[in-house]
Amino acid sequence: MWWVDLKAALGQRINVEGIVSSMAVLVKEQHLALPHVAVRDIRYIDWAELHKRGFKGVVFDKDNTITVPYTLTLWGPLGLSIEQCKSVFGNDLAVFSNSAGLYEYDHDGSKARALEKAIGIKVIRHRVKKPAGTAEEIEKHFGCKSSELIMVGDRPFTDVVYGNRNGFLTY
Numbered sequence: 001m002w003w004v005d006l007k008a009a010l011g012q013r014i015n016v017e018g019i020v021s022s023m024a025v026l027v028k029e030q031h032l033a034l035p036h037v038a039v040r041d042i043r044y045i046d047w048a049e050l051h052k053r054g055f056k057g058v059v060f061d062k063d064n065t066i067t068v069p070y071t072l073t074l075w076g077p078l079g080l081s082i083e084q085c086k087s088v089f090g091n092d093l094a095v096f097s098n099s100a101g102l103y104e105y106d107h108d109g110s111k112a113r114a115l116e117k118a119i120g121i122k123v124i125r126h127r128v129k130k131p132a133g134t135a136e137e138i139e140k141h142f143g144c145k146s147s148e149l150i151m152v153g154d155r156p157f158t159d160v161v162y163g164n165r166n167g168f169l170t171y
């Protein structure tokens with residue numbers, strides 16, 4: 001009965017059900033926000049070892065993963081790691097970002113093209129913002145299952161939840 005009384009007392013001032021339901025999502029999905037492996041930045045990832053273990057390709061988030069936000073060039077100190085990654089995985093690399101390549105914020109694909117030119121890595125075009133959406137565009141690009149791919153990103157509730165929901169190895 002206390003619940004009914006509480007709801008009546010709060011009236012319409014706040015949306016109790018709305019708050020409870022978003023908290024439930026947060027709690028239910030919390031385990032998905034933990035990456036399989038946590039590293040400081042991509043320089044701590046052993047690309048050759050991952051390749052040896054059978055992984056076929058690498059998908060990078062953009063902002064705060066390989067670039068400074070709002071820039072379309074690689075963050076300098078990561079240059080060597082990206083080169084090592086390219087020498088191991090060849091062309092089986094891609095960027096999957098909520099800024100460059102997302103139709104909503106990059107409707108003509110100009111950011112995606114500029115980034116591709118600057119870093120030499122394909123930027124996947126997609127319509128649904130992470131963490132929603134499936135791995136369809138990514139699997140099509142790589143020609144393999146997401147479980148054979150590595151998703152590298154900085155945001156637990158965006159990149160990591162997306163990666164874990166869709167079966168990637170997450171960093």
Ligand SMILES: [Mg+2]
Nearest residue numbers: 061063064154
């Ligand atoms: Mg990011």
